[in-house]
Amino acid sequence: MDVTDFAIVPGPTEERLAPRQLVDYRNEREDCIEWLLAFGKNPETAEGYAETTIKARIYRMDYFYRFVWEEEGNYTTAVTHEHADAWMKELAYQDCSDAHRDCCQKAVMMLFKWRAHVRGGKKWEPQIRFSSGNKTTTPRDFLTREERNKVREASLEYGSIPRYNNVTPEVRARLKSYLAQRFEKPKKDVSRADWERANGWKIPSLVGASLDAGLRPIEVERAVTENRGESLALQRGDESDTSFHNPPVDGTTGYSTLAPIQAFKSVSLHGLRMAKQVVTRTYTASIRNQSRVQDDLDSLGFAASKLWNVGRWTCSRIWDEIDHIPNHNELTTYLKTHDRYADLHSQSSQRVLQELAEAFNGWYGKRQNGDLSANPPGYRKHGDEHPRSTVTFKAAGFKLDTKYDRVRLSKGSNLKDYWSDFILCKYQTRPDTDLSTVESVQQVRVVWTGSEWELHFVCKVEIEVAEAPGKKTVGVDLGINNFAALAYEDGHAELYPLNCLKQDDYYFSKRIARCDDPTSEQATRLNHKKSARRTHYFHTLSKHIVQRCVEEEVGTIVIGDLSGIREDEENDEAKDWGKHGNLDLHSWAFDRFTDLLEYKAEMEGITVEEVSERDTSKSCSCCGRKRRANRVERGLYVCDECGTTANADVNGAENIRQKVTPSPATDGVDELRCVSSAHQSASRSGDGDRSTGWLAQPSTFLFDKETGGALAPQEQVPS
Numbered sequence: 001m002d003v004t005d006f007a008i009v010p011g012p013t014e015e016r017l018a019p020r021q022l023v024d025y026r027n028e029r030e031d032c033i034e035w036l037l038a039f040g041k042n043p044e045t046a047e048g049y050a051e052t053t054i055k056a057r058i059y060r061m062d063y064f065y066r067f068v069w070e071e072e073g074n075y076t077t078a079v080t081h082e083h084a085d086a087w088m089k090e091l092a093y094q095d096c097s098d099a100h101r102d103c104c105q106k107a108v109m110m111l112f113k114w115r116a117h118v119r120g121g122k123k124w125e126p127q128i129r130f131s132s133g134n135k136t137t138t139p140r141d142f143l144t145r146e147e148r149n150k151v152r153e154a155s156l157e158y159g160s161i162p163r164y165n166n167v168t169p170e171v172r173a174r175l176k177s178y179l180a181q182r183f184e185k186p187k188k189d190v191s192r193a194d195w196e197r198a199n200g201w202k203i204p205s206l207v208g209a210s211l212d213a214g215l216r217p218i219e220v221e222r223a224v225t226e227n228r229g230e231s232l233a234l235q236r237g238d239e240s241d242t243s244f245h246n247p248p249v250d251g252t253t254g255y256s257t258l259a260p261i262q263a264f265k266s267v268s269l270h271g272l273r274m275a276k277q278v279v280t281r282t283y284t285a286s287i288r289n290q291s292r293v294q295d296d297l298d299s300l301g302f303a304a305s306k307l308w309n310v311g312r313w314t315c316s317r318i319w320d321e322i323d324h325i326p327n328h329n330e331l332t333t334y335l336k337t338h339d340r341y342a343d344l345h346s347q348s349s350q351r352v353l354q355e356l357a358e359a360f361n362g363w364y365g366k367r368q369n370g371d372l373s374a375n376p377p378g379y380r381k382h383g384d385e386h387p388r389s390t391v392t393f394k395a396a397g398f399k400l401d402t403k404y405d406r407v408r409l410s411k412g413s414n415l416k417d418y419w420s421d422f423i424l425c426k427y428q429t430r431p432d433t434d435l436s437t438v439e440s441v442q443q444v445r446v447v448w449t450g451s452e453w454e455l456h457f458v459c460k461v462e463i464e465v466a467e468a469p470g471k472k473t474v475g476v477d478l479g480i481n482n483f484a485a486l487a488y489e490d491g492h493a494e495l496y497p498l499n500c501l502k503q504d505d506y507y508f509s510k511r512i513a514r515c516d517d518p519t520s521e522q523a524t525r526l527n528h529k530k531s532a533r534r535t536h537y538f539h540t541l542s543k544h545i546v547q548r549c550v551e552e553e554v555g556t557i558v559i560g561d562l563s564g565i566r567e568d569e570e571n572d573e574a575k576d577w578g579k580h581g582n583l584d585l586h587s588w589a590f591d592r593f594t595d596l597l598e599y600k601a602e603m604e605g606i607t608v609e610e611v612s613e614r615d616t617s618k619s620c621s622c623c624g625r626k627r628r629a630n631r632v633e634r635g636l637y638v639c640d641e642c643g644t645t646a647n648a649d650v651n652g653a654e655n656i657r658q659k660v661t662p663s664p665a666t667d668g669v670d671e672l673r674c675v676s677s678a679h680q681s682a683s684r685s686g687d688g689d690r691s692t693g694w695l696a697q698p699s700t701f702l703f704d705k706e707t708g709g710a711l712a713p714q715e716q717v718p719s
Contacts, residue, residue: 003033005404006055007288007428010062021075025065028077032114033058040110043117049110051404060107079115081124084108088128101130148211155207164195174556177607181277184460278439278462279602285427285455288405296423297446297453299415301388303343304352305380308389310340311356312379325364328357345410347394388448398444400457402436405429407444407455427455435459468605470553475657476545476597477560477616477649478590484541485649485698487621487657488552493650493698496541496711500703504533535592537703542596544701544711550604557601558660559594560613560652611659613652620644621654650698 008029009022017025033054040049049057067090068083069075087108091101105126112124161175179194180187287293311331318326326334331353335341341349359377366374380387399408409423429435438459445456475487483498508530515523549557598608619626620639627640637648644651701711 003030003037005406005426006033006058007426008033010059011286011288011290013062013066016066016069017075025075025077029058029062031118032061032111035114035118036110039117040114056103057107057110060104061111063104064108064111079111081112081122084112084124085127088126088130091130092128098131105130151207152204152211155204158203160199161195163199164192174607178277181279184278277464277602278460280442281438281459281461283429283433283435283457283459285429285433285457287453287455288426288428289424290452293423293425294453296411296415297391298388300344300348300391300409300411300423300446301448301453302386303340303412303415304348304389304391305386307335307338307340307343307349307352308356309379309381309386310338311335311353312377315356315360316376325360326357327361328354331357339414342412342414344391344412345393345397346412347397348391348410349412351392351394352389388453390448391446393444393446395442400435400441400444402434409444409446425455429457463603468555468607469550470555472552472554473556473558473657473661474549474552474554475558475653475655477613477653477656478593479649479652482649483593484545485647485653486545486548487650487653488554489657489661490552493647493653494548495647495649495698495700496545497700497702501534501537504530538593538596540703540711542593542600545597546600546604546606549601549606555606556660557597557606557608558657559597559608559610560616560656561610609660611656613656616652616655617648619655621646621651621658647698 009017009026013025014022036054036057037048037051039046040054041047064084064087065077065079067087068079071083071086088101088105091104094101109124109126112121115121116123161178162171164172167175175195176187176190179190179198182198183190183194185194314331314334315326318324328350332350335353343349344352356377363374363376380389393409397410401407405427407425407427409425411421411423415421435441435457438461440460441457442460443458445458447454447456472489474489477485477487479485481498482495483501484496486494486496488494508526512518512523512526512530515526517523545557594608594610601608615626620637620642622644623639623642625639625641637646637651638644646654699713701713704710704712
């Protein structure tokens with residue numbers, strides 16, 4: 001392995017040092033790494049350390065050097081044993097893990113080992129000894145008989161579901177949603193064959209073969225399947241060098257048994273009840289060789305902006321001529337031969353045009369719904385300069401090397417100096433992120449942060465989610481005055497007014513309007529602050545609602561589809577929310593909130609279902625009567641047939657909930673309409689008097705800014 005494949009000088013250190021100091025420090029680090037690779041483990045037999053070990057340790061060495069510079073007040077490479085002992089004392093007081101302290105100590109011992117061998121110094125023996133506290137990093141014992149039985153039993157249960165004919169239609173529908181996510185296919189395409197596939201023998205076969213061979217956990221960790229899953233090969237280790245044949249397992253290749261074994265031990269041995277689910281996650285990584293690749297990345301970012309502008313001009317011409325907005329496929333077909341299209345990889349160019357088409361469709365949808373203040377997507381150009389746009393690489397446009405933390409990005413044919421030209425980025429993820437463990441990396445995005453480029457890896461990952469806290473349902477109605485109204489199945493309701501966000505919206509819109517230039521630094525800063533506060537509110541509210549659902553044993557959240565939220569049901573025209581309300585309400589991110597709610601709910605095993613909101617605001621949730629005039633004012637609903645009096649938003653939320661789980665009170669609506677109000681009241685007595693109870697008097701939760709933005713009951717929030 002070449003020395004340049006390591007992070008010789010991490011970013012924080014590079015920013016700190018002067019040019020000549022940087023050259024001296026780089027030479028010091030390169031000499032040390034070369035020696036560790038060739039002689040570090042045993043200088044007498046010329047046996048070096050593993051690359052992964054060196055990578056982990058040299059980062060800690062860099063931390064040590066920076067500690068010394070802070071202590072001395074200046075740059076130096078003449079580190080001493082006293083420096084090392086002082087850093088160990090510093091680590092002892094820090095709030096960090098034992099494993100981190102132990103790794104730092106080993107890194108410093110490795111550093112002084114090199115200095116002793118090459119420069120004639122002495123090895124360092126620390127005054128304080130740290131232990132990683134991890135007793136299972138190098139397991140040596142075989143599983144006990146009891147553990148073997150529990151692992152075998154867990155393998156039979158892992159991922160299995162009840163038989164198709166043994167569950168109710170309601171449970172079957174939920175299982176179909178689970179199988180659709182598990183096998184990554186539309187819910188409507190899930191068939192009985194998928195039930196059989198979910199209950200296949202792949203995992204029990206792999207686990208059974210491992211147990212029958214008497215493998216230790218460390219050997220199972222190193223094992224991979226080969227020959228289309230017919231052979232389980234063990235990697236050469238300190239005590240194992242063998243392979244054996246395994247009966248065929250449903251045609252899957254390259255399946256590592258590490259994840260199932262670890263999952264079996266955690267599920268079976270510790271009594272946890274968790275389900276596996278594949279979800280999409282985005283991980284951010286910094287680029288270590290920023291200075292080397294920035295010019296190439298700049299050229300891609302500028303090219304994406306230019307292609308956007310070409311597409312923007314094309315859409316404008318077509319719209320002016322025939323009142324039609326071209327979709328993604330039409331744009332791609334039209335511009336495929338354009339010079340700017342070939343500046344990027346074909347899939348990256350397609351993604352730019354897809355984003356443009358989505359932006360135009362969003363603008364057109366707002367105009368159709370009466371939002372006359374909505375503007376079409378603009379050109380990406382500031383004077384004669386183009387901004388750096390995000391560039392997306394799909395599967396054919398990148399190659400990921402998780403062993404050496406590198407990703408190769410493809411250029412367009414116009415930007416290549418030769419046919420195999422590409423950009424090689426060395427990345428660094430957060431310490432808690434390991435891309436080698438994810439299911440698959442779907443996309444790589446190169447994003448300009450304003451000062452440097454960073455990488456976003458869009459991955460499929462398998463996570464453990466809790467079982468549903470219960471089988472109850474809750475209806476959620478999203479709106480303008482009350483952002484969310486909740487109606488629970490067992491008889492109570494909650495309101496979440498939007499006063500705080502409307503105040504922010506009005507305040508920031510007025511401040512931005514006073515700016516001389518809407519693209520100025522001040523206006524940009526105000527927009528970012530406004531967006532950040534809105535995002536914080538959405539995160540807080542979605543987290544609070546999910547927590548309330550867990551407390552109330554809710555297994556399904558039913559939320560209204562807000563495609564028509566900007567139209568007034570009274571006259572099908574654009575809604576008018578008054579002088580203050582019209583500022584920015586039409587652009588509120590209801591879809592963004594729904595996405596956050598789904599993301600947080602899935603971690604608790606709660607399903608989120610979207611249903612149409614049609615007629616929910618004008619229908620009575622008790623008798624089903626539909627009449628627009630029953631909504632006598634914005635917050636009050638009075639049924640002229642059964643006499644129900646309710647909060648209008650809660651009534652809508654209850655109607656939404658009943659689309660998934662009808663209540664007994666609304667069964668047989670036709671019959672209810674044929675009897676007197678008195679008889680209807682008597683028939684509803686079993687459910688309680690809703691019109692004077694939770695429908696009319698819901699609990700109200702407000703956003704308390706004084707506590708950093710927590711949601712609390714109205715009576716606990718100071719006015």
